[in-house]
Amino acid sequence: MSGATRRVVIVGDSIAGCTAARELRALGHDGPITMVGCDPDGCYARPPLSKRVLAEGVGASDAWDLSDLDLTAVTALATGVDVERRVIRLAEGDDVPYDALIVATGAAARRLAAPDQSGELVVRSLADARLLRERLENATSAIVVGAGFLGMEVASACAARDIPVTVVDVDPPLQRILGPFLSDAIAARAAARSVDVRRVDRPVELVGDPVGGVRIDGIESTADLVVSCVGEVPGTHWLDGSGLGDAGGVDIDDRCATAVSGVFAAGDVTRGSDESGRVRRTPFWSNAIAQGRVAAASALDLPARCTATDDYFWTEVLGLSIKVVGPLPLVGAPTVLEGSVEDGSALLEWTHADGRRTVVAYGMKKAVGLLRRMVS
Numbered sequence: 001m002s003g004a005t006r007r008v009v010i011v012g013d014s015i016a017g018c019t020a021a022r023e024l025r026a027l028g029h030d031g032p033i034t035m036v037g038c039d040p041d042g043c044y045a046r047p048p049l050s051k052r053v054l055a056e057g058v059g060a061s062d063a064w065d066l067s068d069l070d071l072t073a074v075t076a077l078a079t080g081v082d083v084e085r086r087v088i089r090l091a092e093g094d095d096v097p098y099d100a101l102i103v104a105t106g107a108a109a110r111r112l113a114a115p116d117q118s119g120e121l122v123v124r125s126l127a128d129a130r131l132l133r134e135r136l137e138n139a140t141s142a143i144v145v146g147a148g149f150l151g152m153e154v155a156s157a158c159a160a161r162d163i164p165v166t167v168v169d170v171d172p173p174l175q176r177i178l179g180p181f182l183s184d185a186i187a188a189r190a191a192a193r194s195v196d197v198r199r200v201d202r203p204v205e206l207v208g209d210p211v212g213g214v215r216i217d218g219i220e221s222t223a224d225l226v227v228s229c230v231g232e233v234p235g236t237h238w239l240d241g242s243g244l245g246d247a248g249g250v251d252i253d254d255r256c257a258t259a260v261s262g263v264f265a266a267g268d269v270t271r272g273s274d275e276s277g278r279v280r281r282t283p284f285w286s287n288a289i290a291q292g293r294v295a296a297a298s299a300l301d302l303p304a305r306c307t308a309t310d311d312y313f314w315t316e317v318l319g320l321s322i323k324v325v326g327p328l329p330l331v332g333a334p335t336v337l338e339g340s341v342e343d344g345s346a347l348l349e350w351t352h353a354d355g356r357r358t359v360v361a362y363g364m365k366k367a368v369g370l371l372r373r374m375v376s
């Protein structure tokens with residue numbers, strides 16, 4: 001099939017899908033591109049939702065302009081794919097045929113509430129962030145379930161408004177992603193800012209309908225605001241029966257190709273193998289961009305202009321920006337290259353057993369390009 005007639009369909013219109021569309025055009029594809037997305041708020045960046053949007057309002061989230069890409073944007077829920085006939089089924093409207101398909105349906109917030117329990121707050125979409133911001137206006141107490149980066153960012157938004165907040169998790173803050181050294185530093189910073197980070201033995205249960213508290217190790221605690229930040233669920237339900245992955249994600253190789261011919265995948269919906277062969281998801285912004293670019297090239301049978309992994313990650317916790325470039329997890333103590341962790345401004349370096357390095361700008365202003373050069 002010539003490039004001019006190849007119909008590329010992208011399902012999912014967030015960063016992985018939009019990057020794929022942009023890369024298709026950058027690689028010279030002048031054939032039809034259809035992008036299917038189901039969020040009524042359209043295409044926007046998620047990282048500001050738990051940061052600037054909670055602090056400044058929804059205007060702080062940029063909507064993306066794709067008008068230069070000459071694509072057909074369809075606002076609809078994709079409900080299925082027939083990989084034999086190569087068509088996408090929609091909840092409403094005609095089937096969408098494709099020659100190459102890029103699955104970029106990301107993930108949804110994992111929820112803890114029982115199916116009939118109302119009022120659980122999460123932060124995944126602009127609508128979620130809008131509601132949470134409204135609720136923050138009048139809240140006098142908050143409980144955040146989950147001390148990962150999202151939970152700690154929401155706790156930071158509460159602390160910035162002087163709302164007493166308790167964060168509960170079975171693990172110490174950010175330990176799963178950043179390792180024990182930085183987790184200890186963040187726990188100390190939280191304690192100094194009266195953020196009550198509580199470690200629990202068992203996963204907590206939400207109580208009330210609407211949700212108004214949690215049951216922690218058998219004891220109920222209530223708050224004006226209870227927010228679940230307990231990870232995400234890959235958006236694969238619409239792929240049931242297609243052979244494209246399972247509830248844990250869509251498996252991809254280093255070309256972002258799936259097990260099904262003509263189908264590629266990118267972003268939070270995917271699952272891949274790391275250098276040691278371990279299968280895992282890496283649901284981060286930079287990775288979604290890298291995979292979107294690689295999936296686009298592969299959909300055109302062209303070589304990719306970058307690799308399908310990008311190990312840059314950042315978060316903003318309790319007034320600190322933390323930028324990480326390099327492999328995770330971070331085991332043991334780092335070399336302090338500049339500044340001091342206690343002062344909230346440090347440049348840190350870890351050297352891994354295989355000789356690779358990870359650098360972290362902890363509250364210290366450093367350009368990502370510089371951090372990348374340091375580890376390369």
Ligand SMILES: Cc1cc2nc3c(=O)[nH]c(=O)nc-3n(C[C@H](O)[C@H](O)[C@H](O)COP(=O)(O)OP(=O)(O)OC[C@H]3O[C@@H](n4cnc5c(N)ncnc54)[C@H](O)[C@@H]3O)c2cc1C
Pocket residue numbers: 011012013014015016017036037038039045046047048049050076077078079104105106107108123124125150235238266267268269283284285286288312313314315316
């Ligand atoms: C609040 C928040 C803060 C974050 N902060 C950071 C950060 O600081 N640093 C960092 O590295 N990462 C951060 N992330 C993670 C980062 O935003 C994600 O890795 C990234 O958004 C993944 O992009 P994606 O395009 O793969 O999927 P998503 O952003 O999940 O988008 C998938 C899109 O597909 C659409 N879709 C899903 N199913 C269907 C269907 N069946 N039919 C049609 N459309 C469908 C959805 O509506 C959605 O728009 C954050 C995430 C959140 C939620």
